[in-house]
Amino acid sequence: MIDALTRRGYAALGSRYPVAVVGVTVAESVGIAVISVAIIATFYRPDLGAVAAVAAVGAVVSACSVVLAAWRARDERRGLGEWIRLTHPTPRETAKAWEVVTTLTLEQYRRSSAVVVLLSVVPTGLAAAAWWDLGWGGLAAVLLAGVIPGLYATVLSYSIGERLLLPVVEHVASALPDDFTFSARGLPLRKRLMLAVPAYTTTSAVLVGGLVGLGSDDGSPSGRLVLTVGVSMAIGLFMSFELTGLLTGSITRPLLDVRTQLARVRDGDLAARAPVLSNDELGELARDFNTMARGLAEREELREHFGTYVDREIVRLILAGEVPQEGFEVEVSVLFVDVRGFTRYAERRPAAEVVETLNGLFAEMVPVVEAYGGHVDKFIGDGLMAVFGAPATQPDHADRALDAARMILDAVHLGSTGLRVAAGINSGPVVAGPIGGAGRLNFSVIGDVVNVAARVEAATRDTGDDVLLTAATRDLLTRPHALVSRGELALKGKSQPVEVLAPVSTVERDLVAEASTV
Numbered sequence: 001m002i003d004a005l006t007r008r009g010y011a012a013l014g015s016r017y018p019v020a021v022v023g024v025t026v027a028e029s030v031g032i033a034v035i036s037v038a039i040i041a042t043f044y045r046p047d048l049g050a051v052a053a054v055a056a057v058g059a060v061v062s063a064c065s066v067v068l069a070a071w072r073a074r075d076e077r078r079g080l081g082e083w084i085r086l087t088h089p090t091p092r093e094t095a096k097a098w099e100v101v102t103t104l105t106l107e108q109y110r111r112s113s114a115v116v117v118l119l120s121v122v123p124t125g126l127a128a129a130a131w132w133d134l135g136w137g138g139l140a141a142v143l144l145a146g147v148i149p150g151l152y153a154t155v156l157s158y159s160i161g162e163r164l165l166l167p168v169v170e171h172v173a174s175a176l177p178d179d180f181t182f183s184a185r186g187l188p189l190r191k192r193l194m195l196a197v198p199a200y201t202t203t204s205a206v207l208v209g210g211l212v213g214l215g216s217d218d219g220s221p222s223g224r225l226v227l228t229v230g231v232s233m234a235i236g237l238f239m240s241f242e243l244t245g246l247l248t249g250s251i252t253r254p255l256l257d258v259r260t261q262l263a264r265v266r267d268g269d270l271a272a273r274a275p276v277l278s279n280d281e282l283g284e285l286a287r288d289f290n291t292m293a294r295g296l297a298e299r300e301e302l303r304e305h306f307g308t309y310v311d312r313e314i315v316r317l318i319l320a321g322e323v324p325q326e327g328f329e330v331e332v333s334v335l336f337v338d339v340r341g342f343t344r345y346a347e348r349r350p351a352a353e354v355v356e357t358l359n360g361l362f363a364e365m366v367p368v369v370e371a372y373g374g375h376v377d378k379f380i381g382d383g384l385m386a387v388f389g390a391p392a393t394q395p396d397h398a399d400r401a402l403d404a405a406r407m408i409l410d411a412v413h414l415g416s417t418g419l420r421v422a423a424g425i426n427s428g429p430v431v432a433g434p435i436g437g438a439g440r441l442n443f444s445v446i447g448d449v450v451n452v453a454a455r456v457e458a459a460t461r462d463t464g465d466d467v468l469l470t471a472a473t474r475d476l477l478t479r480p481h482a483l484v485s486r487g488e489l490a491l492k493g494k495s496q497p498v499e500v501l502a503p504v505s506t507v508e509r510d511l512v513a514e515a516s517t518v
Contacts, residue, residue, distance in 0.1 A: 015080075015084040016081070017084075017168060018080055018081060018104075018165070018168065022067070022070040026063050026066045028160055029063060029120075030063050032156065033055070033062040034055045034058065037054050037058045037124065037128070040146070041132075044138070046132040050131040050132055053127065053131050054124060054128045057123060058120065058123075058124040061119055062120045065115065068112065068116070068119070072108070072111060072112055073112075076107065077104070079097070080100050080104070083096075083097035084168070091176075091177040094172060094177070094180075095176065095177070095181065097172050098176055098180070101165060101168050101172055104161075105158055105161035105162050105165060109158050121146035122143065124146060125139055125146050128142050251282065253277075254274075254278065254282040254283070255285075257275055257286065258274045258285060258286055258289050262289070265293055270297035271297065274286040274290060276290070329432075330390045330445075331397070331427070331428065331429050331476075332387050332388060332390045332427065332428075332429075332430055332432070332445060332449070333388045333400070333401035333402075333426070333427040333476070334387055334401075334426055334430070334449055334450050334453040335374070335401045335424070336386075336456070337384050337386070337405070337408060338382065338458075339361060339382040339383060339419050339420070340419060340420035340422055341419050341420060342358070342382035342419060343382075345357070361412055361419075361421075362379065364413065365411070368411050369408075372388070372407070373394055374386045374388040375387060377444050385454075387432075387445050388401045388404070396478045397476070398425075398473045399478055399479050402467075402477070402481060405423040405425060405467045406467060408421060408423065420466075421466065423460075423468075424454065424456030424457025424460060424467075424469070425456065425468070425469040425473050426449050426472060427449065427472045428447075429449065431445065431446050431447055432444070432445045449472075452470065452491065455491040455493065456468050456470055456498070458492075463486050463489075463502065468500045469500065469501055469502075471499040471500075483501040483504060484501060484504050485500075486500050486501060487500075
């Protein structure tokens, strides 16, 4: 019922809702003041008019004291209201608003509870002493007894205030960034129980003591009141320490276990598990935590295995949901690398040695591609296809592809295998996206640019170069590279010849320099 009312109220009032919470708190405090006066009156049995007069004083001073406490917390409520009115608050503003709303009730009572109790109890006690003709002893007894409903009102108001602010907390929390800095400033569970138990037990004892004493003229009413308050407070405190020790041990220990294991998970230890110590909500919480940790471990294992078969950057984008379901056009550079003479090599070697050699070559090529920001699109027999400029856009993708090709030639150790590595590069627009069907997809690029890059790599057999690139790639280079044209070549599948170029090696540059000086 309260949740439904508070949600409707928050939806209607918006940024004015925290002020409405103050109004509800005032009404609750007034009700407690009236009931408290009626309970204490059972010890003295004054006439109904005198009880009503003192209750009216208690109601007024209680309302004023709560309003005063709310006024002292006006800056926090104003800041919270401003955040609620913001259309697009920043993460920092949201984290600040969350800290304010989750500690607003506690800070208000921490700052003003003593003032509220004094302003409520003292005037009410003086009014009771005057209208009920109690004398100094009676005044002292009433003031002592008045502290009990004051404590009860504080505990109850705090709990109701937190409950009433829950819709605001939920609203702010929905906009919180996941990585906001958390600082535990709320009232711990142990302290809540230690405050609540004496307040409830002592208030109940005073009520029972007054009702049981009705109609009896034995003893002094003030004496009975003081005795009732003293004994009930002592019992309440004893029960508080006993119960809070038992309850917090059975509640906070399982929570502490879960928090400890959560810290291990946060630090990367996915083997962390919380002991399931009870067959209740806390045991269910520990069980659910263990299920979550196991799921995270399985996901991380999947990520590791997935990254073995798929480029790690693509894995990251897939798991983050950043790979578009539909293809998109993007300008890239495509690099084909092939191992010359591998077919003849494979004919003369055992299969295990062939696989080991090929994996060793790829182990040297792939890190180079990744170092220059590219990703291996696929392995094609004894060669590979790499893409630069997708899925992440790279303005210098042509330079990266050329630098990677030249570095591969330097990095690959062919030894005495008699093998040779060659590469072809082409650049231009392609369609990138998930390619496949029947539940099997592969992020790839398709288009004429890819086909031409494969043909250019094959053309290295004719030109004798280790690396060839097209004029399209040359035109997209953002940095100077020493290149020499090999003329136009007729490529299979192309109606027009394509100009290809080769990087000038260090030896060739030296020969050109020597010739120019002769």
